Amino acid sequence: MEAIIITIGDELLIGHTVDTNAAFIASALNSIGISVKRKYIISDKKDEISTHVKQALSEVSIVLTTGGLGPTNDDITKKVLCELFNTELVLSEEALMQVKQFLEIRNLPLNKNNLGQAYIPQACTLLTNKYGTAPGMLFKKSESILISMPGVPHEMISLMTDEVLPAIKSLFSLDRIIHKVITVGGIAEAVLAEKLSDWENKLPEYIHLAYLPSPGVIKLRLSVYNSNDNHIHEVEHQANKLYKIIPDNIISMEGLSLTEVLGKILNQKTLTIGTAESCTGGAIASEITSIAGSSDYFKGSVVAYHNSIKENILNVSKSDLETYGAVSKQVAESMAKGIAELLKTDISIAVTGIAGPGGGTSEKPVGTVWIAISIKGKVLSQKYKFGNRRDTNIRRTVNAGILFLINEMKRMK
Amino acid sequence: MEAIIITIGDELLIGHTVDTNAAFIASALNSIGISVKRKYIISDKKDEISTHVKQALSEVSIVLTTGGLGPTNDDITKKVLCELFNTELVLSEEALMQVKQFLEIRNLPLNKNNLGQAYIPQACTLLTNKYGTAPGMLFKKSESILISMPGVPHEMISLMTDEVLPAIKSLFSLDRIIHKVITVGGIAEAVLAEKLSDWENKLPEYIHLAYLPSPGVIKLRLSVYNSNDNHIHEVEHQANKLYKIIPDNIISMEGLSLTEVLGKILNQKTLTIGTAESCTGGAIASEITSIAGSSDYFKGSVVAYHNSIKENILNVSKSDLETYGAVSKQVAESMAKGIAELLKTDISIAVTGIAGPGGGTSEKPVGTVWIAISIKGKVLSQKYKFGNRRDTNIRRTVNAGILFLINEMKRMK
Numbered sequence: 004m005e006a007i008i009i010t011i012g013d014e015l016l017i018g019h020t021v022d023t024n025a026a027f028i029a030s031a032l033n034s035i036g037i038s039v040k041r042k043y044i045i046s047d048k049k050d051e052i053s054t055h056v057k058q059a060l061s062e063v064s065i066v067l068t069t070g071g072l073g074p075t076n077d078d079i080t081k082k083v084l085c086e087l088f089n090t091e092l093v094l095s096e097e098a099l100m101q102v103k104q105f106l107e108i109r110n111l112p113l114n115k116n117n118l119g120q121a122y123i124p125q126a127c128t129l130l131t132n133k134y135g136t137a138p139g140m141l142f143k144k145s146e147s148i149l150i151s152m153p154g155v156p157h158e159m160i161s162l163m164t165d166e167v168l169p170a171i172k173s174l175f176s177l178d179r180i181i182h183k184v185i186t187v188g189g190i191a192e193a194v195l196a197e198k199l200s201d202w203e204n205k206l207p208e209y210i211h212l213a214y215l216p217s218p219g220v221i222k223l224r225l226s227v228y229n230s231n232d233n234h235i236h237e238v239e240h241q242a243n244k245l246y247k248i249i250p251d252n253i254i255s256m257e258g259l260s261l262t263e264v265l266g267k268i269l270n271q272k273t274l275t276i277g278t279a280e281s282c283t284g285g286a287i288a289s290e291i292t293s294i295a296g297s298s299d300y301f302k303g304s305v306v307a308y309h310n311s312i313k314e315n316i317l318n319v320s321k322s323d324l325e326t327y328g329a330v331s332k333q334v335a336e337s338m339a340k341g342i343a344e345l346l347k348t349d350i351s352i353a354v355t356g357i358a359g360p361g362g363g364t365s366e367k368p369v370g371t372v373w374i375a376i377s378i379k380g381k382v383l384s385q386k387y388k389f390g391n392r393r394d395t396n397i398r399r400t401v402n403a404g405i406l407f408l409i410n411e412m413k414r415m416k
Numbered sequence: 417m418e419a420i421i422i423t424i425g426d427e428l429l430i431g432h433t434v435d436t437n438a439a440f441i442a443s444a445l446n447s448i449g450i451s452v453k454r455k456y457i458i459s460d461k462k463d464e465i466s467t468h469v470k471q472a473l474s475e476v477s478i479v480l481t482t483g484g485l486g487p488t489n490d491d492i493t494k495k496v497l498c499e500l501f502n503t504e505l506v507l508s509e510e511a512l513m514q515v516k517q518f519l520e521i522r523n524l525p526l527n528k529n530n531l532g533q534a535y536i537p538q539a540c541t542l543l544t545n546k547y548g549t550a551p552g553m554l555f556k557k558s559e560s561i562l563i564s565m566p567g568v569p570h571e572m573i574s575l576m577t578d579e580v581l582p583a584i585k586s587l588f589s590l591d592r593i594i595h596k597v598i599t600v601g602g603i604a605e606a607v608l609a610e611k612l613s614d615w616e617n618k619l620p621e622y623i624h625l626a627y628l629p630s631p632g633v634i635k636l637r638l639s640v641y642n643s644n645d646n647h648i649h650e651v652e653h654q655a656n657k658l659y660k661i662i663p664d665n666i667i668s669m670e671g672l673s674l675t676e677v678l679g680k681i682l683n684q685k686t687l688t689i690g691t692a693e694s695c696t697g698g699a700i701a702s703e704i705t706s707i708a709g710s711s712d713y714f715k716g717s718v719v720a721y722h723n724s725i726k727e728n729i730l731n732v733s734k735s736d737l738e739t740y741g742a743v744s745k746q747v748a749e750s751m752a753k754g755i756a757e758l759l760k761t762d763i764s765i766a767v768t769g770i771a772g773p774g775g776g777t778s779e780k781p782v783g784t785v786w787i788a789i790s791i792k793g794k795v796l797s798q799k800y801k802f803g804n805r806r807d808t809n810i811r812r813t814v815n816a817g818i819l820f821l822i823n824e825m826k827r828m829k
Contacts, residue, residue, distance in 0.1 A: 032431075280698075286702040306717035306719070
């Protein structure tokens with residue numbers, strides 16, 4: 004069973020907006036055994052929408068569109084779908100009730116624009132949008148279905164979860180897809196590929212391997228389409244063989260992120276953590292607290308951008324700052340010690356570096372970062388040299404800090 | 417002049433990776449007067465790549481692909497391009513030198529996988545990749561060109577900027593596109609659309625208006641394709657008319673982000689800022705410091721996730737915490753006061769709320785947030801009610817906090 008996703012909106016073609024919807028939809032479809040054959044990102048033009056919806060319906064059983072359903076005049080998807088499915092817009096009492104409810108709660112007026120949201124193609128089934136005024140719509144055409152959703156991410160996510168997936172499950176009998184994701188760190192992609200080449204060449208033909216790299220972390224994915232119970236065992240067997248080749252680089256055999264693995268370790272050992280951050284500006288704390296339930300182990304953080312804060316709040320010695328500079332082993336270690344003492348945590352991560360684009364010197368160029376960790380009073384530190392891009396340097400420092408800590412805590416077992 | 421972007425990679429169809437490349441490429445092309453007609457996201461399969469590259473080359477002058485050039489076995493783009501352009505892979509001395517240089521600096525070995533990166537289709541022009549082993553490639557076919565780039569974001573960005581844009585400029589004579597982006601805040605999309613409908617209906621036909629909404633902020637974009645100098649004046653004239661309709665909601669007439677506007681105001685007034693964050697976990701500090709040069713005004717932050725930290729470091733009174741709870745006007749205001757005093761900053765933002773999914777009560781449900789700001793000792797606060805999703809609540813709190821501060825500082829003028 005295959006699907007095609009069509010994202011509609013000029014803002015995506017002009018580069019003002021990153022399409023995060025398509026990834027969520029693909030992941031949700033995969034989880035119920037539907038593979039995504041292709042994605043189109045097209046403009047708000049009638050011909051583009053019409054041509055690609057028709058093309059997609061001729062190729063696959065399920066077509067999903069997002070976007071072009073807003074209350075403003077540049078949104079024309081609904082009109083085009085009416086022509087395609089040979090139907091017309093009618094006022095839906097159900098949709099009108101939803102729009103009114105939505106506006107009432109938020110104390111917003113019913114005006115011409117959002118009243119228009121209650122006009123729905125007669126031939127479609129309505130899907131309830133709990134977080135906005137544009138409802139989802141489901142159309143049937145011979146053996147295929149088309150689902151149209153608004154492009155606002157949280158509205159689409161709620162529609163997908165509560166309405167679209169149940170509808171698809173009830174309409175089709177679905178294959179099973181297995182995905183086993185293994186998180187690997189501290190190794191370059193080419194080196195990893197060489198270490199794994201023998202194992203990869205011996206994989207059964209029905210297991211597909213993919214490398215999913217991001218700064219400092221690579222996810223390896225083993226997939227079987229149209230799978231049965233034997234395949235599950237074979238995938239686990241192959242994953243175990245993989246583990247034995249690179250045991251020190253395995254972060255998670257369940258595909259967890261660095262932050263999720265850290266949370267699990269801290270929860271298991273009932274330890275608390277805090278961070279002291281200079282160049283990352285709070286990004287490590289923000290990453291740790293992006294996980295629901297992180298308040299069980301995360302106590303807090305001090306972002307010490309200015310040296311006065313390193314000195315006065317984290318208790319870094321003035322002479323260290325003057326002698327070695329803010330980006331140094333000594334200062335990183337003092338920050339790690341200082342924050343653990345200040346917040347009374349078992350564990351801490353401290354980072355100090357030059358994210359760029361300014362601030363580099365010949366001795367300490369942009370991308371130089373010192374990371375220190377403190378585990379129950381034991382302080383360790385490491386120097387890193389990243390690149391020239393500010394955003395990538397911050398992202399890599401966040402991942403390197405968490406990875407450093409995870410590896411040391413695993414060693415302590 | 418039009419382009420089509422083709423992103424190649426199973427990881428994008430499975431939803432493990434969000435395609436940020438396509439937005440960057442589109443934005444870069446727009447800046448030199450090329451509009452993007454469409455984007456395809458396709459799998460690593462030979463037929464898919466071949467069909468879509470051919471289709472794109474028949475429709476537009478410029479086709480750009482990313483992905484499928486890595487050192488691992490699942491990357492087949494190069495082989496497919498050889499067939500399409502009727503050429504073969506040969507060892508390129510220039511590419512080999514680049515690969516060797518790249519590996520030497522990083523102290524990595526030359527192995528079979530990255531040696532393969534130096535084999536390049538004979539018919540193409542090499543584009544230098546400064547940050548990886550996979551070079552960019554430029555092919556010509558009658559009046560059109562195809563450019564193939566690796567999918568790793570920072571490699572693609574550097575190739576696009578330093579190699580691809582100059583190559584396109586030298587090969588084609590380009591139209592000019594005008595985009596004027598205006599940032600608007602504190603107003604719902606439907607209400608905004610109604611307020612602007614008269615103005616919108618009177619816009620000259622060649623000016624295209626688009627709404628680009630994100631949590632709490634809407635960007636309005638006025639575009640003219642194939643433009644001349646008169647159009648620039650007309651766009652500015654229309655933008656001024658727009659300003660007069662919603663003066664209080666205008667954040668930036670230059671399309672700047674909230675964080676960029678805040679930075680400009682603080683720089684102009686030579687003021688310093690710090691943040692005290694509970695539910696956002698450092699996300700406000702991280703957002704402020706994502707801007708290069710933010711160290712001129714940002715001093716630091718305390719992430720006070722646990723109440724002990726609110727009390728001991730930010731000087732929130734224990735009795736307030738007990739009487740009113742951590743998510744309250746009193747605590748938010750004390751945090752704003754406490755952080756400004758601790759870090760000795762002129763300005764502060766403090767937030768405390770329930771991001772969810774846990775922690776809500778009937779009196780203070782998930783999504784309840786108090787935001788306080790302190791401007792030279794004057795403290796103001798506001799209560800917000802967001803939704804149920806943790807990530808959206810954090811994002812909306814970040815934007816609301818910065819917007820609250822910007823609006824108050826504008827009023828102070």
